[in-house]
Amino acid sequence: TGPPPTPPASPPAPPEPTPTSPAPAAEPAPPAPSTTTPPPFTPPFSEPAPATADPAADTAADEPAGGAVTWGSGEVFVSLGLAAAVSALLVLARRRRHARYRPGSGQRDDDLPVAPVVYQLRLAHLRAQHHDEDIELEAETDEPGDTAADDPATHEDQSEPVRSGAASRSRRAETGTEGQVRVLTPRVRRVIGAATTPGTDGGPAEPPSVVDIALDPTAPGAGGETVNADAGKGTQVAFDQARVHGLGLVGPGGYAAARALLLTLLTATPDGGSVPRVFVPAADLARLLGVPGPVTGLPDTVTVVADLDTALTALDAPQPSRPAVLIATPPREPDQQARLQQLLDNNGQHGLTALLLGQWRPGVTAYVTAGGIISATDPGLGEPLRGTCAFTLPETATRDLLAFLRTAQPRDDTSGVSDAAEPQGHAPAPRQAPTPPEEGAPSPLEHTGDGPDRLEITSGPPIPEPAPAEASGEPDSEPRPLPPRTADTGLGKPAPLVLTVFGAPALHWRPDPARSEDTRDLSGELSSRPVELLVYLAVHPGGVSRDGIVDALWPDEPPRNPASVLRTVLSRIRRALDSATGRAVGELVVAEHGQYRLDPAVVEVDYWGFAEAVTARRTATTSERRTDAYEAIVTHYGGPLAEGLEAEWLVAAREATRRDALDAVAALARARVADDPDYTLDLLETARAFDPHNELLYRDIMRLQHALGRHDAISRTLTLLRTRLGEVDAKPTADTVDLAQRLRARDTGIPVGDFSRSTAP
Helix, strand or coil, X not given: CCCXXXXXXXXXXXXXXXXXXXXXXXCCCCCCCCCCCCXXXXXXXXXXXXXXXXXXXXXXXXXXXCCEXXXXXXXXXXXXXXXXXXXXXXXXXXXXXXXXXXCCCCCCCCCCCCCHHHHHHHHHHHHHHCHHHHHHHHHHHHCCCCCHHHCHHHHCCCCCCCCCHHHHCHHHHHHCCCCCCEEECCCEEEEECCCXXXXXXXXXXXCCCEEEEEEECEEECCCCCEEECCCCCCEEEEEEHHHHCCEXXXXXXXXXXXXHHHHHHXXXXXXXXXXXXXXXXXXXXXXXXXXXXXXXXXXXXXXXXXXXXXXXXXXXXXXXXXCEEEEXXXXXXXXHHHHHHHHHHHHHHHCEEEEECCCCCCCEEEEECCCCEEEEECCCCCHHHCCCEECECCHHHHHHXXXXXXXXXXXXXCCCCCCXXXXXCCCCCCCCCCCCCCXXXXXXXXXXXXXXXXXXXXXXXXXXXXXXXXXXXXXXXXXXXXXXXXXXXXXXXXXXXXXECECCCEEEECCCCCCCCCCEECHHHCCHHHHHHHHHHHCCCCCEEHHHHHHXXXXXXXXXXXXXXXXXXXXXXXXXXXXXXXXXXXCCEXXXXXXXXXXXXXXXXXXXXXXXXXXXXXHCCCHHHHHHHHHHHHHHCCCCECCXXXXXXXXXXXXXXXXXXXXXXXXXXXXXXXXXXXXXXXXXXXXXXXXXXXXXXXXXXHHHHXXXXXXXXXXXXXXXXXXXXXXXXXXXXXXHHHXXXXXXXXXXXXXXXXXXXXXXX
């Protein structure tokens, strides 16, 4: 065999931290390919790797692929599966954080901070969901024909210039990354080293040891030769680490590829399985992440050990069946090598794998260039990796992602008190210590600790009401009033269309507006982009500019011609309505003075009544008018804003409307609890539907159930809380369980100590 291939000329890799043991770039040369002369390649894509003697035995059948994500100059290049996992964890972390909101506090400045890499991966995942439709929109825009007639803005003088692509991207420099997110969508995924074809009776759908490792940018040509695939296409490559008994990575890009594999492993969620435990020596982890000392802030799934011997001992100890991964510099001593090889040989079928930061002769070693190309591998199972582009992550992005994983993991709260920051200008409300039941204790309505007059939802100071002069200045993120309706907008005449944005978005048509109950559902006539545009315009009833629409719907990178694509979306809405209604409705979207908005003469929107109630609450000058406005807010709130629609612009609007509704419930409870606990309990049950994971609401519901003598309902409330918190990988806090025990003890007469938390009501 010949010597290892010489990496191609490329920009130098960032220098690795000075290691205490050899770094990948200084490892001995990797095993040479089975060919005498290494296959030539041109950066950034290499020539195809030679076929193995029995490809069918080494590579599973092709299956649908997930895709890849990159931005900037390419240092971040990861699988779309990793982006989707990070996106899902961000949604979950936000839900947990939002559930700690104290209704009535008025707090609006406690958003979950996220690192740029987390935000970009979230955007990439969202963009991938719209990928096919966006391509269709671009293609439809490029087709001959004038679609300008479908754009309401063409019927008036446009005061806003059509921005260029460069100008439209200036705002995105604030994310801290170069360039925009690029989503690659290979249609095929190939698993190297899989023992059986996924999805067959011969084995599980996919073992946890299978991880996405690279993207093959080549495709077979018409004459059987290998050519570069079309932009964004190719084949996604996965690798079964357990079958190859360990993967070693060497070369200037070895550490970057190892970092991407580490994050892929930590975010993988096999069906019915669990995230693998990762064992890594402290010195190896410090070199991998580019830090001079001990690494902190890691997720619980990462165990940092003193050295390789400690890691091997931990892996060799009997443990519950759970996949595990060792990440370490390959052992130098023959005894250690034999011990590690034996562990991998004997436990590979149980999910034990190893990612070695250097050459690993018993398994597969891959040489990764500074540009991320896997240019050489061992003969055999590793050969299909040659010429592929390895997924890579830089040090800073890896550290940020590890910190995010720690933030996103389930918390073990035992205090039962929200740890969300208190509103600025208010001191934290003092927590009432639980009072054990005593003989001759006062009635629950008078009890100082658990009576309804001590509900947590009413324990803090009320929201300061704005002065009338302040109420007119609405911030952009809050509901804005509708434009005034005049005689020509059909005042008093029912609109033919009804758009519902609370709950799942839905569009209905009234063939006969005089019979408002007779409606036809048109929701299925619209694809996702038109629906998102209608929802966006619905929550901006005062109108929004073209730039605002483009920035919201395409936050990472606008279309090549934003104005044309927006016209195409509007054209789709117009054609769908004309087809479904026989041209019976007027222009749904109108444009005035460069602002797009929904025409209130054509469509009725549930959100508008809610926004008007919020404005009425802010401008109310008497307590009676504020109470009326609070009741209107609760009445008009119909659930999460645009439930099921995923978009980053929706996050703030969705949470703001939810908190407006919860604050209204808190204000009404404060006013009514002493005189009408039944009404207050109904209010809190309504609020629980608004915020099903908020423990505070469940505790107050149990207090009121106890005060009203509905003791059996306390157990059902706690059971429901356990079920709902399970949706966000959480459990009731000790304080909540203890409260249920105390309240039930007063009814049953059983001492609190006789209850256990596992069997508590």
